Amino acid sequence: MTQPGFIVSREDWSLHRKGYQDQLRHEQKVREAIRRNLPDLLTEERIIISDGRQVVKVPIRSMDEYKFRYNLQKMKHVGQGNGRSKVGDVIAADPVSGPGGRGGGAGDAAGEDVYETEIELSTLEDILFGELELPNLERKEKDLFSVTDIRFNDIRKTGAMGNLDKKRTILENLRRNALNRTPRVGGISPDDLRFKTWEEVRRPESNAVVLAIMDTSGSMGAFEKFVARSFYFWMVRFLRSKYEHVDIVFIAHHTEAKEVTEDEFFHRGESGGTICSSAYQLALDIIGERYPPGRYNIYPFHFSDGDNLSSDNDRCVQLLRRLIGHSSLFGYGEINQYNRTSTLMAAYRNIRDPRFRTCLIREKGDVYHALKTFFSAGGNRA
Amino acid sequence: MKDRELRRLEEAIAEISDIARHFGLDFFPMRYEICPADIIYTFGAYGMPTRYSHWSFGKSFRLMKMHYDLGLSKIYELVINSDPCYAFLLDGNTLIQNKLIVAHVLAHSDFFKHNVRFRHTNRNMVESMAAAAERIRGYELEYGAEEVERFLDAALSIQEHIDPSVIHPYGLDRLRAEEAKRREEERRRKEKRTVTHEDLWRLDDDWEPEGETKPAGPGSPPPEKDLLWFIIKHSRHLEPWQQDVLGLIREEMYYFWPQLETKIMNEGWASYWHLRIMRELDLSPEETIEFARLNASVLQPSRFGLNPYLLGLKIFEDIEKRYGRDMLFEVREFDMDTSFIRNYLTKELTEELDLYVFEKKGPEWRVSDKAWENVREQLIRSRINGGFPYIVAVDGDYRMAGELYLRHEYEGIELDLKYAEKTLPYVVRLWGKPVHLETVVENKKVLFSHDGTKHTRKFLN
Numbered sequence: 004m005t006q007p008g009f010i011v012s013r014e015d016w017s018l019h020r021k022g023y024q025d026q027l028r029h030e031q032k033v034r035e036a037i038r039r040n041l042p043d044l045l046t047e048e049r050i051i052i053s054d055g056r057q058v059v060k061v062p063i064r065s066m067d068e069y070k071f072r073y074n075l076q077k078m079k080h081v082g083q084g085n086g087r088s089k090v091g092d093v094i095a096a097d098p099v100s101g102p103g104g105r106g107g108g109a110g111d112a113a114g115e116d117v118y119e120t121e122i123e124l125s126t127l128e129d130i131l132f133g134e135l136e137l138p139n140l141e142r143k144e145k146d147l148f149s150v151t152d153i154r155f156n157d158i159r160k161t162g163a164m165g166n167l168d169k170k171r172t173i174l175e176n177l178r179r180n181a182l183n184r185t186p187r188v189g190g191i192s193p194d195d196l197r198f199k200t201w202e203e204v205r206r207p208e209s210n211a212v213v214l215a216i217m218d219t220s221g222s223m224g225a226f227e228k229f230v231a232r233s234f235y236f237w238m239v240r241f242l243r244s245k246y247e248h249v250d251i252v253f254i255a256h257h258t259e260a261k262e263v264t265e266d267e268f269f270h271r272g273e274s275g276g277t278i279c280s281s282a283y284q285l286a287l288d289i290i291g292e293r294y295p296p297g298r299y300n301i302y303p304f305h306f307s308d309g310d311n312l313s314s315d316n317d318r319c320v321q322l323l324r325r326l327i328g329h330s331s332l333f334g335y336g337e338i339n340q341y342n343r344t345s346t347l348m349a350a351y352r353n354i355r356d357p358r359f360r361t362c363l364i365r366e367k368g369d370v371y372h373a374l375k376t377f378f379s380a381g382g383n384r385a
Numbered sequence: 386m387k388d389r390e391l392r393r394l395e396e397a398i399a400e401i402s403d404i405a406r407h408f409g410l411d412f413f414p415m416r417y418e419i420c421p422a423d424i425i426y427t428f429g430a431y432g433m434p435t436r437y438s439h440w441s442f443g444k445s446f447r448l449m450k451m452h453y454d455l456g457l458s459k460i461y462e463l464v465i466n467s468d469p470c471y472a473f474l475l476d477g478n479t480l481i482q483n484k485l486i487v488a489h490v491l492a493h494s495d496f497f498k499h500n501v502r503f504r505h506t507n508r509n510m511v512e513s514m515a516a517a518a519e520r521i522r523g524y525e526l527e528y529g530a531e532e533v534e535r536f537l538d539a540a541l542s543i544q545e546h547i548d549p550s551v552i553h554p555y556g557l558d559r560l561r562a563e564e565a566k567r568r569e570e571e572r573r574r575k576e577k578r579t580v581t582h583e584d585l586w587r588l589d590d591d592w593e594p595e596g597e598t599k600p601a602g603p604g605s606p607p608p609e610k611d612l613l614w615f616i617i618k619h620s621r622h623l624e625p626w627q628q629d630v631l632g633l634i635r636e637e638m639y640y641f642w643p644q645l646e647t648k649i650m651n652e653g654w655a656s657y658w659h660l661r662i663m664r665e666l667d668l669s670p671e672e673t674i675e676f677a678r679l680n681a682s683v684l685q686p687s688r689f690g691l692n693p694y695l696l697g698l699k700i701f702e703d704i705e706k707r708y709g710r711d712m713l714f715e716v717r718e719f720d721m722d723t724s725f726i727r728n729y730l731t732k733e734l735t736e737e738l739d740l741y742v743f744e745k746k747g748p749e750w751r752v753s754d755k756a757w758e759n760v761r762e763q764l765i766r767s768r769i770n771g772g773f774p775y776i777v778a779v780d781g782d783y784r785m786a787g788e789l790y791l792r793h794e795y796e797g798i799e800l801d802l803k804y805a806e807k808t809l810p811y812v813v814r815l816w817g818k819p820v821h822l823e824t825v826v827e828n829k830k831v832l833f834s835h836d837g838t839k840h841t842r843k844f845l846n
């Protein structure tokens with residue numbers, strides 16, 4: 004051909020960032036949506052159950068590009084088979100898991116339309132923990148330093164023979180001989196010896212213990228337990244971001260209290276009445292035995308529906324005051340869906356202490372408010 | 386890509402272009418750009434090398450790029466309807482991949498140049514969109530990025546609602562046509578009044594024609610499919626910059642629209658020709674295998690939809706078999722997907738391709754029909770109006786209160802009601818007053834309304 008009619012070129016596109024810029028804006032909007040939906044997201048079961056997985060799919064409402072479109076669910080579509088298709092063949096089925104599953108499924112479902120996005124748990128934590136802070140943070144003096152490591156990082160002229168640095172010793176020897184115009188290795192004198200010395204690396208270590216106390220009496224149902232579980236899930240993660248090490252002690256109680264495993268704590272249902280003081284006494288005992296307040300930041304939290312044996316209330320208040328004395332923060336969350344006039348909350352109304360906070364939880368979304376109540380500088384008393 | 390490879394590519398392109406011309410393809414002068422993946426995916430997400438900013442582009446860019454990074458899908462090329470025609474090749478393509486792609490895009494370029502639906506598209510759209518992006522950037526600086534974003538959110542929600550019929554006497558230039566008509570009327574009136582300095586009259590913004598020549602006011606315009614145009618013209622709420630942005634979005638949609646309505650044909654045409662052209666090349670056995678593998682992945686059938694490359698290719702091959710190759714060129718010039726399928730999808734082809742209709746029955750999607758006429762009918766329906774619901778503005782002064790009344794021209798497929806309810810507030814944002822949408826749900830007429838704060842719905846008649 005005489006005229007090629009085409010040009011091939013390669014340009015430097017490295018400054019072309021447009022896609023990334025708008026991607027950033029989209030991510031910003033997702034973060035905004037997450038922030039707006041925090042109360043709902045925190046009790047998203049997929050997160051609470053996912054424990055450990057770092058990426059979770061969560062529904063973000065209002066991040067879709069809305070337009071007038073057909074209801075795909077009520078439409079006929081055309082597809083292509085492998086040559087043997089026949090009327091009645093099933094080519095796909097909705098996942099059995101409840102509503103809000105597939106993204107395309109909006110329309111006739113009663114649930115809200117949902118744009119699913121994958122969020123790194125850490126993103127969610129960034130946003131949430133950015134809003135929380137530890138009240139009454141104290142340095143526990145005795146634990147200020149603890150030896151965690153030994154590092155050889157210095158060279159000296161004296162030391163134990165076992166720590167002799169042979170390479171540097173020979174280098175010194177060579178240097179000394181060279182100065183005497185005999186550049187060779189040999190005739191090592193004590194002056195050539197070099198020793199490795201170490202340094203103890205001291206890092207401040209801080210410990211915290213969460214005493215998770217839950218009422219497991221007959222009146223505490225699945226909802227109440229889920230709320231407590233969601234709360235502890237986030238609280239532990241939050242405390243871990245502040246402390247080196249966080250212990251959790253699970254205490255379940257009805258008329259009597261006992262220390263249980265996490266699994267038992269959340270899954271075993273008990274029945275019968277409620278005597279909360281039993282749990283407080285056990286908590287005090289555990290602190291006395293294993294968690295001296297001088298070395299641990301102690302965070303007891305008690306979740307109950309508040310339906311305590313009324314004759315026990317005085318004793319509760321008494322023990323509670325002693326517990327508060329040992330604690331960085333004591334939080335009492337009363338899960339009260341139906342607005343019963345409670346006994347325990349009334350009994351605690353008169354306790355005025357900056358390290359004691361209460362929160363009333365009526366619905367899932369209140370887990371967020373509980374976190375905000377307990378972990379804020381001022382602590383708005385509910 | 387090294388210079389040596391670049392030279393080999395240039396040689397291959399020259400050879401392929403010759404073969405294509407020899408076959409009778411007539412394409413625009415070509416500009417091939419070799420780009421890294423993130424650039425190709427950026428262009429893919431925006432549909433253009435330079436376009437205004439909006440988070441929705443970022444969202445699709447992220448998705449496409451992620452699929453690429455995970456190896457789920459790959460764009461090998463991107464071709465722009467313009468003169469000269471730009472084709473972007475992914476850096477890292479093998480020579481044989483590039484050969485196939487070049488053959489493919491030459492046929493696209495031919496299609497852009499000759500298909501009647503593209504006749505009125507702006508061939509300088511690369512520059513026009515860059516200029517539009519610049520203007521919108523200016524508005525962001527002047528009115529704030531958030532304000533512009535809020536407006537774009539609203540405008541984009543109805544961007545598909547234009548009136549693309551080619552028989553339209555003024556097409557894209559409607560605003561100008563109306564303006565010209567108005568001026569013409571004005572001129573005649575003034576001639577009557579023997580006023581000669583019409584420029585003086587035009588400076589008078591508030592001057593309105595009156596009496597018998599007054600155009601239909603917002604209260605009684607005929608049903609209008611071009612919602613963007615209707616709002617630009619009749620909304621009393623929009624600021625000049627907002628009118629401008631709506632106009633830009635409308636213009637871009639007119640540009641993209643022919644691609645929506647010729648997807649099957651255009652991809653079928655390109656696939657038909659890349660096969661023929663590749664057969665003319667002297668390929669080594671390894672190249673032949675690589676070509677076959679790539680070609681098979683392009684033409685893979687889909688159970689949940691139709692692969693436009695495959696369907697279009699099969700129909701074109703069938704046309705050639707029945708009517709000869711000359712007919713192909715005629716079809717590519719005068720048809721669009723709906724007429725292409727109506728005229729050329731046969732019973733034999735439907736059966737050979739094992740096409741079926743499927744729909745949802747309870748929680749399951751089932752094959753519900755295999756009668757070829759029904760398959761064809763369903764396929765046509767899914768392509769009508771680009772696959773979007775047909776909505777018209779019927780009243781801009783509803784209830785004598787300046788409210789906007791939209792009507793969905795129901796043809797048996799219900800709207801996604803959640804989406805409709807989420808979209809209405811956007812239209813309110815554009816219109817500035819309550820907006821109503823009439824549609825059909827469960828065979829009953831329903832009116833959805835939004836007044837800026839809350840939704841209502843009620844049954845009609």
